[in-house]
Each structure stands twice: as structure tokens, then as C-alpha cells.
Amino acid sequence: MVAATLQNIGSWALGLFENLGRASIFFAKIITAIPHALTRPRLIIREVYSIGVLSLTIIVVSGLFVGMVLGLQGYITLVDFGAEESLGVVVAMTLVRELGPVVTALLFAGRAGSALAAEIGLMKATEQLSSMEMMAVDPIKRIITPRFIGGFISVPLLTAIFTAVGILGGRFVGVGLLGIDEGSYWSQMQANVDLIDDVANGMIKGVVFAIACVWIALYKGYDAIPTAEGISLATTHTVVNSALAVLGLDFVLTALMFGNL
Amino acid sequence: MTTRFIETMVGLFVVLGALALFMLAMKVSNLSRLTSNDGYEVSAYFENIGGLKVRSPVTVSGVRVGQVIEIVYDSNRYEAEVVIRLEAAHDYFPIDTTASIYTAGLLGEQYVALEPGAEEDVIIAGDTIELTQSALVLEEIIGKIVVKLTSE
Numbered sequence: 422m423v424a425a426t427l428q429n430i431g432s433w434a435l436g437l438f439e440n441l442g443r444a445s446i447f448f449a450k451i452i453t454a455i456p457h458a459l460t461r462p463r464l465i466i467r468e469v470y471s472i473g474v475l476s477l478t479i480i481v482v483s484g485l486f487v488g489m490v491l492g493l494q495g496y497i498t499l500v501d502f503g504a505e506e507s508l509g510v511v512v513a514m515t516l517v518r519e520l521g522p523v524v525t526a527l528l529f530a531g532r533a534g535s536a537l538a539a540e541i542g543l544m545k546a547t548e549q550l551s552s553m554e555m556m557a558v559d560p561i562k563r564i565i566t567p568r569f570i571g572g573f574i575s576v577p578l579l580t581a582i583f584t585a586v587g588i589l590g591g592r593f594v595g596v597g598l599l600g601i602d603e604g605s606y607w608s609q610m611q612a613n614v615d616l617i618d619d620v621a622n623g624m625i626k627g628v629v630f631a632i633a634c635v636w637i638a639l640y641k642g643y644d645a646i647p648t649a650e651g652i653s654l655a656t657t658h659t660v661v662n663s664a665l666a667v668l669g670l671d672f673v674l675t676a677l678m679f680g681n682l
Numbered sequence: 683m684t685t686r687f688i689e690t691m692v693g694l695f696v697v698l699g700a701l702a703l704f705m706l707a708m709k710v711s712n713l714s715r716l717t718s719n720d721g722y723e724v725s726a727y728f729e730n731i732g733g734l735k736v737r738s739p740v741t742v743s744g745v746r747v748g749q750v751i752e753i754v755y756d757s758n759r760y761e762a763e764v765v766i767r768l769e770a771a772h773d774y775f776p777i778d779t780t781a782s783i784y785t786a787g788l789l790g791e792q793y794v795a796l797e798p799g800a801e802e803d804v805i806i807a808g809d810t811i812e813l814t815q816s817a818l819v820l821e822e823i824i825g826k827i828v829v830k831l832t833s834e
Binding site: 467586611 | 707712
């Protein structure tokens with residue numbers, strides 16, 4: 422009984438390490454293939470379109486509503502202290518530091534990450550990747566890396582758009598509907614949000630989440646068991662693992678950037 | 683889905699992202715308020731700075747003329763040294779100018795308010811503002827009120 426449990430734990434740990442190792446080798450292959458992929462920008466532009474441009478709708482709409490909810494909730498809390506003029510700071514800080522990068526990455530994992538994993542998994546299942554190798558075309562260079570670069574470019578841009586739209590949404594609710602002074606909304610924001618400490622750190626989060634999400638999606642697709650069930654597992658794992666990675670990394674990054682730990 | 687359409691949409695996407703970043707930098711953060719390095723620095727010693735922070739505004743008659751760039755404790759004078767950078771355009775402060783720490787609003791942030799004096803000589807870079815008034819600490823005021831009330 423005890424021996425069997427120990428054996429289970431052992432095989433689970435070995436499997437985990439094996440997975441981590443394969444994922445790292447995969448990542449290293451992508452990194453070394455980046456210069457090669459950059460010589461064919463057409464492929465990258467196509468991926469920026471399918472990863473970034475097509476995610477724009479969900480990002481803009483969610484950003485707007487998240488900003489509006491923040492404006493409303495912030496107002497309800499602040500008005501008790503007579504500090505509703507600080508609404509701009511609350512909305513901007515929350516979006517720039519945390520919600521912008523995190524929610525963008527989560528939406529991205531759901532919208533584009535799952536699609537990437539399913540696409541590559543299906544390519545593997547239908548032996549398109551193998552046939553490319555037969556024709557001496559490296560699938561890492563031709564298929565995987567352009568998608569990686571596409572995601573790497575798209576997510577930070579989506580983060581910036583999400584944050585900007587959210588702040589405008591907060592302005593719409595706070596200034597437009599609840600009657601806060603427009604001047605104090607913006608000026609208090611400018612007085613408290615720092616370009617380097619807040620905006621730049623938020624963008625760094627966006628870049629880190631981009632790498633994590635795209636890496637997980639591509640690896641899960643590339644490593645999928647080439648059956649219908651395997652692909653469905655791969656997409657599920659992509660979304661679950663991306664969400665966990667984003668939230669975990671967010672805590673680490675926040676502690677490093679703002680926590681003074 | 684022609685290549686041309688895709689490229690146009692990607693171009694639009696990148697421009698939109700750049701615009702959003704530009705807005706975050708100019709309208710949301712303090713970039714538009716960062717004073718350039720062509721100002722000059724003076725220091726002032728306060729017994730108590732209260733909640734004053736680096737980057738707190740420095741004002742004259744309520745108009746922003748500079749910001750706090752450094753706060754250190756001077757163990758020789760047993761006082762806090764506040765280094766402020768004033769914009770180059772505002773270079774005419776008499777040497778008997780007073781620096782006080784006030785609070786904007788009841789719970790607002792603290793700032794340094796300058797009140798120009800009457801002397802002929804003016805403050806230049808590196809000078810020290812000698813006349814200062816510390817931040818009001820709520821507990822001290824309450825303490826004084828309590829003492830006054832009980833002594834009567």
C-alpha cells in the first residue's frame with residue numbers, strides 16, 4: 422500500500438520532470454529558430470492577424486466592461502469617504518498594474534491559445550508536421566516559431582489596448598454617468614501613476630505572460646497525442662495551465678516589482 | 683482573405699496598440715509632468731515631514747512650480763532634509779521664502795508650499811530655505827487640544 426503510493430508519487434514526479442525537460446528543449450528550439458523566422462515576415466504577419474487582430478473584439482469589449490465595473494465599484498466605495506475624486510487613480514492603478522495584463526493574458530489563452538494548440542495538434546494528428554519533415558522543411562521554423570513571434574508581438578499590444586479602453590470605460594461611468602469632475606479624474610491619475618514603476622512594469626508583465634501563454638499553447642499542441650481525444654486534452658491543458666501560469670507568475674512579478682519583499 | 687487585407691488589418695492593429703501605449707504614457711502616467719533637468723535644486727530642513735513623498739508637488743500660490751526629488755534624514759541637525767527641484771522658469775524667490783508642508787484636502791496628498799518673502803537677494807541652486815514650517819501631525823494637535831481643555 423505504502424510502496425504503491427510512493428511509486429505513484431515517484432512516477433508522477435518523473436513524468437513532471439520529463440514534461441518540463443521536453444518543454445524546455447522545445448522552447449530552446451523556438452528561440453534558436455527566431456532569426457530564421459524573422460527573415461520571412463509574411464508568415465509572422467499572418468499569425469499576428471489570426472492571433473492578435475481577431476482577438477481585438479473580445480479584448481476591447483471586455484476592457485470596456487471591466488473598466489466600467491471598476492468605475493462603478495470604486496465610486497460606491499470611495500463616495501463613503503468623500504474621496505470619489507480619486508476614482509481615476511483607483512481605475513488606472515488597478516488596470517495598469519494588475520487587471521490589464523492578467524485579464525488580457527487569460528482572455529488570450531482562451532481565445533487564441535486554445536486555437537493554437539488545436540491547430541497544431543490537428544496538424545500533428547493528420548501527419549502534416551511529419552510530411553513537412555519528409556520534405557526537409559523544419560516545422561519548428563515554418564509553423565511554430567512564426568506563431569510564437571506573432572503571440573509575442575500581439576499580447577503586449579492587446580494589453581495596452583485593454584488598459585487604455587478600460588480607463589476610458591471608467592471615465593465613461595465616473596465622469597459621464599456619476600458626475601465626477603473630469604479634471605480631477607485625469608489629474609489625480611497623472612499625479613499617482615508613474616511611467617516606469619507602473620506603466621512599464623505592467624507592460625513587462627504583458628511580455629512575460631505572452632511568452633508563457635504562447636509557449637504552453639504551442640508545446641501542448643506539438644506534444645499532443647495524435648488522436649481526437651489527445652487534441653481535446655491538449656486544448657484543455659493549454660487553457661488550464663496558461664491560467665495557472667499567468668496567475669502564479671503574476672504573484673511573483675508583483676512581489677518583485679511592487680512588493681519590496 | 684487576401685494578403686493585402688491581412689497586412690492592412692495588422693497595420694491597423696499595431697497602430698491601435700501604439701496609440702494605446704501613447705495614451706498610457708501621456709494621459710495616464712506622469713510623463714507630461716516630469717520636470718526636465720534644466721531646473722535647479724534647493725533644500726529645506728523640516729522637523730517633521732509628515733506624509734511627504736518623493737515626487738510630491740511644490741507649489742507657490744497653489745501653482746505647481748517643481749517637485750520633491752529626495753528626502754533624507756540629517757543626523758547632524760536632527761531634521762529631515764527635503765531636496766526640491768524648481769523649474770528654471772521660476773528663478774526669483776527671495777532668500778526669506780518660507781516652505782511649509784500642507785495637505786491637499788482632508789485626506790489628500792501632502793505638498794510643499796512656498797511663500798515668497800521680501801528680501802532683495804534670491805535663492806540660487808544649492809541654497810537652503812531656512813524658514814520652514816513642518817507638517818501638521820493630527821495626533822500632536824489632538825494632544826495639544828486635550829492639554830488645553832484639561833488645564834482650564
